[in-house]
Amino acid sequence: MLDTRHTFETPEGIDLGLSIAGVVVRAQAWLFDLIIRIIIYISFGIILAYLGRFGMGLLLIIIFIAEWFYPVLFEMLKEGATPGKRRMGIRVINDNGTPVTWSASIVRNLLRTVDFMPFMYGLGLVSILINRDFKRLGDLAAGTLVVYEEEARGAPQLPPGDAEALPRPLTLEEQQAVLEFTERSTRISPERSEELAALLEPLTGKEGEEAVKQLYRYAHWLQGSV
Amino acid sequence: MDLSKIRVAVRPRSASEATDLGFVIARHWWRPLMISWLMVALPLSVIFHLLFYQTPWVAGLLIWWFKPLYEQAPLYILSRALFAEKTPMTEVLKNFRTITAKQWFANLTWRRFTPRRSFNAPVSQLEGLSGRERRERIAVLHGSRPSGGWLTFIAVHLELVIYFSLFSLLMIAIPTEMEVDAFQLMQGEGFWVVVLQNALYIIAIATIAPFYVAAGFSLYLHRRIELEAWDIEIDFRKLRQRLERGKDLVMNGSIASASSKVASLLLCFFIWGGSSGDLLAERVSHVDQAVKDATRDNGELTPEYAKQQISGILSDPVFGHEETRKVWRRINEEEKQEKSPGSDLEWLARLVQLIATIGEALLWFFVVLLIGWIVYLYPKWSVWFGLTRRTISKQYQPPETLFGLDVRPESLPEDIAKEVLQSYQDGQPRAALSLLYRATLVQLINHHHMEFQKGATEGECVEIVKQAQHRTGSYFLKLTHTWQAMAYNHQSPDLEEMRALCEQWHDQLHGNIAEESGQ
Known part of the structure; x- marks a missing residue:
């Protein structure tokens, strides 16, 4: 690499x-x-x-x-x-x-x-x-x-939403990927977000916009926000 | 485009970092980039010079003007190399028109002066867009903070730095006798002078071009990574793969929650055991069976029962077992077979054997050498590591004279104390004291291992004895003082003092010799 x-x-x-x-x-x-x-x-x-x-x-x-x-x-x-x-x-x-x-x-x-x-x-x-x-x-x-210079990176700013537990354990990198996706999804086009979320169909069991929302919920759960 | 094959670390960066990454990329694929660049640039330069041989500066101008054309082939090669695809030069030549001449007219006219040339190039070259589509796409890619301008600005100056550096080097290399004026050469108008200038210019832009192209492409990628979240896609794909692999294993699933403990335990074994295709299905059915067994009686799962189940499964042939087979085999045949391991490669085998033998011999030679070396150096090491105390070092040569006094043992008379008192009473206190002092030095050097160096002063001798914490230290100090008072201040000691010195000498130094020699 x-x-x-x-x-x-x-x-x-x-x-x-x-x-x-x-x-x-x-x-x-x-x-x-x-x-x-x-x-x-x-x-x-x-x-x-x-x-x-x-x-x-x-x-x-x-x-x-x-x-x-x-x-x-x-x-x-x-x-x-x-x-x-x-x-x-x-x-x-x-x-x-x-x-x-x-x-x-x-x-x-x-x-x-x-x-x-x-x-x-x-x-x-x-x-x-x-x-x-x-x-x-x-x-x-x-x-x-x-x-x-390393810029200090604060806690991820997630779009508001509910939290839901992951159906199965993920490794640290995978958890980070889900958080990263949620954090950056506002800057990605909605179509691309859905495309990416569709990749995780085995995890979310959902499609389209719902899959994106589901990933948001996992991210909230991972971040542990109130 | 298979993102999993990408050869650069994919993550969001700042634009500057993306530019730097471009330089790393260019360094990595420097050769193909340079060759493909020269492949277009050199023939064109020659043509320009042939066309404008009367005004070679026009050729130079055209070389500069046509820069976008040279950069197409390197970009094409780079875009493939980044996804681990090799591009042979023959392929570039074959597709010369589609690669190099793509949108050439636009590139050489209205697009020639955009400062973001290398950023925009992939859009037309690789995405194949033109006209309005291209404009819109570029607008999206640049977003609110267009990049690539600084890159071009700096790259142009780097080219100039190299151009003038080469010029300076050339001037340094020309002997002063030839009286070539640098400024005249730089502004010269003769055909060959201008050709030289153009050649230096080509070297300069050729040096920077791969970096410029790669950095522009890297900036373009950086924006796409940002906009399309390539890094997330790569991670998600990996996760998906993992999940799907997991699902295959646990298919026919319906594993009761009570038995999931056993199941996951067994799964560990299976994954660890390594597997492929048909065996896998068999093993999965084993899992199912085990799970069913485990939950059969009253749905409870005890550790003993699980252990029993596990050992039952481990005894399965899949996990390997021992088997004894007896066959007849001819001993001679076996030897023969070993001797001829494929006739046409035998010479190679022999060669390898020979090399191995030589290597082994060399190895043993070095081992012996190493041991010899260690033995040779042992005395030094043992001192360094404190294994043995430092004794008289071999190099130490006792001096023959110290501050003008003869300190060879053979220069001394037999009975020193008597001799000393004798000469003192004869009215020669100086000779007497000098003899006593000399004798003391001789004793210290030869029997008490004091290393007085040649040219040491009296004071240094005292210091050495003091540092050695020798028991004669105080006596030696007193004697030295008396001697110094005598030698430099003409203060002779009185008889009592002299007697005391002689007696102490006898006790502390001479007696010692008797003891030593007695042993």
């Missing part, structure tokens, strides 16, 4: 699923960060222009520091995400799943210079395209990953 999701087992034996972020979303984040930096440089430039040559010197120092440490500072102080990454819903972590460390962040960002070769991240692009975990050279050296 091809997937961008990789599971990591913690020492406690818990599987953590992490979706690894690829080229396009990372390029978008980078672009956003670039725009932010340019805005900062321009606004500083306008203010510092009043200080003449001293101001220009100061501006160059600011640009130097920002170019090298903008990603490091945000990755360390903002849970692994620069503003661009935050906007795109991705962040940097160590490739064992732990939060990114100072040394790793510094290494991955200093090695941008290598990834940047020979023109605008040419090497980094090739590395990302080839590598299984979408790692550019800096990520390989620092042992970091860029992954999607």
Whole structure:
């Protein structure tokens, strides 16, 4: 099965699923960060222009520091995400799943210079395209990953209805499928819902719209709502 | 389309994640995608250059313009590969018109500039829709949040990154003596310069194309998975299969609720035993029989009775039994048969045998090597693991001189204490003390295993003795201090002090030698 999701087992034996972020979303984040930096440089430039040559010197120092440490500072102080990454819903972590460390962040960002070769991240692009975990050279050296933020998922929102016990026990995955169906059925066309529900005729013993309703009832029973 | 065969993990994703999945897909089927892409792109590029050899930049423009055409065959191959169907290149060539030229005019004119090209392509290419139907279908698929635009925007820039990277690499590779100006080469207008530019451009778009096509297709799939709940369909189908399998087993059902315990217990056995077709029906009838038996008398079910029933069923031939058969067999014949296991493959068998023998010999060789190695390293390991205490290491070479003093045992006179007092009384306290100190060092090195390194200072020697917690530690410290006061401060000890030092030396160090040598 091809997937961008990789599971990591913690020492406690818990599987953590992490979706690894690829080229396009990372390029978008980078672009956003670039725009932010340019805005900062321009606004500083306008203010510092009043200080003449001293101001220009100061501006160059600011640009130097920002170019090298903008990603490091945000990755360390903002849970692994620069503003661009935050906007795109991705962040940097160590490739064992732990939060990114100072040394790793510094290494991955200093090695941008290598990834940047020979023109605008040419090497980094090739590395990302080839590598299984979408790692550019800096990520390989620092042992970091860029992954999607996990969005917290609340209890399933089911359409209102009664509850009815399942006629026979189902495995966890099967129960989840029934719940998932009920939760998402409002976004699926009614015809498709009936088609799907018809598949479970051996379970519901019903057809058409009634089968869908019956699955709703099982879902309510499974969720245990009042 | 058989969803159970799909080769990607089906679940709802975000659009970004779907794009990333496309990149994973493209990486997996990179070769066929690339070949099928080149199969159309390369001949067309050559034709363009032949047609516009006077203005090769037009050829470059056409190469770019015709991009949608190259992407049709990879998409077709991908759509089949995802459902575990292989597409030989010959099939692509045979159906060239239907695959590559499908709706070519629309694709190259008014649809050429839509930023969602790779998302929309499957609708016309795979669903075969056109005109209003296609428009409506695309509207449904995109929903309120059209996707694919960012993909195209980024992909175009990735192509440019690769194009200029290749250019930079080329410039690095050209020796500076040739004095080629990068900007001139980039804007050059000579035929071969432009052909070079076009070639680099083709490499750039060829690198990105499989990813672009696959990512667009993945976005399209993502929307269909979302709208049609493919993941739920897959799960429901599995569940249905399971339920139907279960129903076959329990058919003729009517199992009384009281006996369902036994029935499910037995079912466990049957499923576990593994089964196929005709045996199954037989076993089901066994279940029925068992259930009937179990409930026959007063409908009560006791554990003893169930156990008895189970053992009765387990003794059924279906569960295997032993049988003794006696037959005549010629011993010679058997040997002959074993020797010729199929004549035409005999050489292979011999070869395998030979390889096996060599392998075994090698294995034993390595075992011997390993044992030898372990034996060789044992002294080291035993120290590491604390099996034996670290004694004088083999490498330790006792120094011949320490801070300018000769510490070879043979340089010492016979009776040291006497000699020392003698020279002290002769008015040579320095010589006397130096001899005593020297003798002490010699004793410590040679009889008490103190490892003084070459070039150690007096202080380091004291430290080593202290660390070894040797009983002469305090004596050695005192002696060293006296010696240092003598050597560097010209403070000679008085006679009493000297006598005491000599006596202690006798007690602590010299006496020891006598003991040791006595043993």
